[in-house]
Amino acid sequence: MQKVLVVSYSQTGQLNNIVNSIVSPLQNSKVVEIVYETLEPDPPFPFPWNAEQFFQTFPESVKAIPCQLKPFRFNKEENYDLVIIAYQTWYLSPSIPYHAFFQSDEAKELLKNKPIITIIGCRNMWVMAQEKVRKYISEAGGRLIGNIVLRDKAPNLLSVISIVRWLFKNKKERYLKIIPPAGVSDKDIKDAERFGLPILNSLLTGNYDDLQNHLLKLNAIELFPSLMMIEKTGTRLFGIWANWVLKKGNYGDKRRNFRLKVFMYYLFAVIYLISPIGTLVFYLTYPLRIKKIKQNKEYYSNCP
Ligand SMILES: Cc1cc2nc3c(=O)[nH]c(=O)nc-3n(C[C@H](O)[C@H](O)[C@H](O)COP(=O)(O)O)c2cc1C
Known part of the structure; x- marks a missing residue:
């Protein structure tokens, strides 16, 4: 067995x-x-x-x-x-x-x-x-x-x-x-x-x-190359936002709520305004990125 x-x-x-x-x-x-x-x-x-x-x-x-x-x-x-x-x-x-x-x-x-x-x-x-x-x-x-x-x-x-x-x-x-x-x-x-x-x-x-x-x-x-691009940028920025919120306390602390609300508005603005524009720019410059995209696809598909 x-x-x-x-x-x-x-x-x-x-x-x-x-x-x-x-x-x-x-x-x-x-x-x-x-x-x-x-x-x-x-x-x-x-x-x-x-x-x-x-x-x-x-x-x-x-x-x-x-x-x-x-x-x-x-x-x-x-x-x-x-x-x-x-x-x-x-x-x-x-x-x-x-x-x-x-x-x-x-x-x-x-x-x-x-x-x-x-x-x-x-x-x-x-x-x-x-x-x-x-x-x-x-x-x-x-x-x-x-x-x-x-x-x-x-x-x-x-x-x-x-x-x-x-x-x-x-x-x-x-x-x-x-x-x-x-x-x-x-x-x-x-x-x-x-x-x-x-x-x-x-x-x-x-x-x-x-x-x-x-x-x-x-x-x-x-x-999906455009999603990978959004994720990479998003992860970097999320780290900064998370540190800013954590200055107000740990999980569940009500003092964090104001900053979390600001983050919420930011997140919806990113999803519906910034990321569609970013995706458009990304595809307009796609030919310049082909090599990197191929490398990324290879890397993220495989296991080490
Ligand atoms: C707090 C929270 C944040 C989430 N963030 C993401 C995310 O960044 N990307 C994503 O693809 N899905 C995200 N999801 C969806 C989850 O990955 C998952 O598909 C969904 O919550 C289904 O729940 P389950 O796997 O616990 O049954 C999120 C869900 C929750 C609850």
Whole structure:
């Protein structure tokens, strides 16, 4: 029997559905035992959110400030053959529960010398978060051997509206005819089953060298140069904003609310005014950037 540990946390259940679909071929093989570790923030983050709660998580997400987690249940003595870490992005970073997970002594011990696959379920921005996760994994001495990304395929400006409805009102369905349903589509979640087979093959042969190439052939990752550009710039600026807010106190401190409100207005201005102009300029200068874009695509598609 091969033993696989799956680490996950999902507020809406979406990420759990993605994980279940991907690991179903492993589950059905009868030669793999899957152990699930669900991260449990203590106290839990609210869902659905209100605006104050939602923006309170901004500085901690960006600055990698962990929350409290309930004790892990996985067996620390067990030598897992593979660890799968499924996570979502918050503010272009791994969500706060994963900062807590990766920074814990137990996770550092667990990940040492282990093959690790990351699965991301997000709206559409994950590249910069994965950079932070890569760093966590490499610092723990783990080996990232695969990455699969599922995202909301609706146009960027529409999925902002649908995700706000989803996260603030728990309403996911199509809205006013033009706003598509929020989140990763049911079809994409169902089809993610296809990633399970190459994972199973690698697990059974113990050879992970080519796994990411197999996953890429199955479209495990799609990269969009304009989104990568927005993410790179956004991450730099988010760091400055987060430091400014943190000067007013720690997570939950009401004294931060004014600065968080200013940030909220800034964020919507960036999304609806600045980033469309930035994207236009980006495509007008595209020919000058082709080499760099190719390098970035190569780098962000692959595992180290
Ligand atoms: C506080 C917060 C910030 C988020 N920021 C991003 C983001 O920067 N990029 C993105 O693609 N999705 C973002 N999302 C969406 C999540 O990645 C995720 O897809 C969604 O919250 C579904 O939740 P679940 O995975 O917990 O079920 C954010 C969600 C929350 C709650």
